[in-house]
Amino acid sequence: MYITRSKWKWAVAILLFITLAATIYGLFKPVPAGTSYKGEVHYTDDLRFLLNRSSEQDGDRVFNEEIYSAVLEAVEEAESFVAVEMFLLNDKTDGDFPPLSLTLTEALIDASKRGVNVYVLTDPINTSYFSHESTMINMLDDAGVQTIMTDITRLQDSNPLYSGIWRAYLQWFGQGGNGWIENVFEPEAPQMTVRSFLKLMNGRANHRKVVITEETGFVMSANFHDESYFYTNTAFQTSGPVLYDLLETVQAVSDFSDGPDLEAEPSVDQTDGEYAVQVLTEGENFNRVQEMLDDAAPEDTVYAALYFLADTEIVDSIEAAAERGTDIRLILDPNESAFGMDVFGMPNRPVAEDLMNLGMSNLQVRWYNTGDEQFHPKMMAVFNDSGLSVIAGSANFTSRNMRDNNLDTNLYAEMDEGSDTFDEIETFFNEMWTNEESDYTLPYEHYLNPHSSWREWIYRFQKISGLSTY
Structure with a gap:
């Protein structure tokens, strides 16, 4: 049977409409109940x-x-x-x-x-x-x-x-x-x-x-x-x-996911203490990271140990905190590989290059000195004159991990200076930054962006299209 050009146009138009509708629905549909969760303190x-x-x-x-x-x-x-x-x-x-x-x-x-x-x-x-x-x-x-x-x-x-x-x-x-x-x-x-x-x-x-x-x-x-x-x-x-x-x-x-009700009753014998803790998932992780950066004062120090840093708004907030005078110290994985595949420095090296090109002495980047393994934390701490606030867990600092596309759980905590966990976290960051005990980290210049001539368009394309892990 002969199909007229007019019918082909209608068929194409219908397919395009279905595709567009499916795209809009998938990008903006409500998140499942109980996700993007913010627990009590x-x-x-x-x-x-x-x-x-x-x-x-x-x-x-x-x-x-x-x-x-x-x-x-x-x-x-x-x-x-x-x-x-x-x-x-x-x-x-x-x-x-x-x-x-x-x-x-x-x-x-x-x-x-x-x-x-x-x-x-x-x-x-x-x-x-x-x-x-x-x-x-x-x-x-x-x-x-x-x-x-x-x-x-x-x-x-x-x-x-x-x-x-x-x-x-x-x-x-x-x-x-x-x-x-x-x-x-x-x-x-x-x-x-x-x-x-x-x-x-x-x-x-x-x-x-x-x-x-x-x-x-x-x-x-x-x-x-x-x-x-x-x-x-x-x-x-x-x-x-x-x-x-x-x-x-x-x-x-x-x-x-059509799973069972969990028959689970925790044993709780303490309702107070020196540490404030809060469970956050999905988009609430993004909100808290933004709050921590936006509230960072000029006399504070922000440390971050990250496998991926790519979310544009988080990067902008890092820049804004540095412009206010906050000391920003980023320890990043060099992104040599992921899942056994060469990822040629994406996304951390182009992001680090953009930040370092700002020329602010209080905004510094060091690379973790990896071998065949990955530097895999997703952790940020803000040290102030009395203690620290910290967030850590599974959520990479990327749009995919912090904007309700993936499921991720983090724990947010606040503690006073001198507490045991404060001392452990402070030691963790100081050791990596100063290399006093071992060659934990390398200077920014060790891993320069290997593809500056074309990295901008491929990095931006991956970010816009979603064709990446970040």
Whole structure:
């Protein structure tokens, strides 16, 4: 049958309208209930700063860890419940790394056998977006542990050039089947289907790293992922009423992912203390970072230890604080690689170049002296004349992680000078900045932007299009 040019125009117009409508809906639809969460301010005497750190000492890489041991000890001591919300929980690697994901999985199975209620929420990335099964999830399922795969389709989209096409036409075909594309996360992992790769391009994730028991809770930048074992990461461990808020954020994800109600009752025997703590997720992390920077006084010092720094408004607030006279000290990952892929300095090196070109002596950048691993914290602290305020957790300082596209949990805390945790955080930043104990960091000049002639357009294109991890 002959189709007239007029009918073709109408068909194209309808498709464009559907695509535009799907794009607008995906970018601006309401976030799921219980996300972008701002908890109450609670007080506790129990706030530990935990650190995994890889460093160079006398020409050798040295790794010291506190986070994994503390989490595994808490799981082993749990008597009532364990709730885990973890972005990466897999052993997909082509290197020789400790079996971190298996160790946690086995600890969770042992807890379940003791009669502990165990819940594990994770992200489809561990199945390469349903291209293959997850070894760890299968082990947990076989042991009767309740596992929940986050329904990331419920999250807002981040890619205006692609998300409408995905929502309108591609998502309906599913992702399962026999793949034939090399796995983009790990060449030795099972191959991906084309449909899984197309889902990956839409770029949303449950990026949280939280573990809760009846006695304690952890908010971390660390994944229990074999290939991430030697990354530098930070975490807070705490207890008290704030555990109820952490559980509320986990329950919200279980609810919109068709998961169970968590049978979990924290043991709370303290409602005051020297540390003020607050749970923040998604967009509330952005709001708090902005507040901290906007409130920073000329006599204050802002330290940030970051894997990614890319959000334009946060960068503008850093610049504004420096213009007011605040001492800004940024310690950044050089962004040599991500998920085993060369990322040629994006986004930190072009952002650092823009900031350093301002020529302000009180705005300084140092690079963490990485080997094959990543400098993976997402942490900022404002030191004032009486103490500090600090935010840390899983949220990179990027639009994707702080604007409701990904799920991320951070802990905000305030404390007085002289407290144990104040001293630990102050030591952490001072050691890296001064290199007194080791060659932790390198001067800004060590990693100059390797592509200044063309980096501007590709960086801006990635930011506008959403075709990046930031």
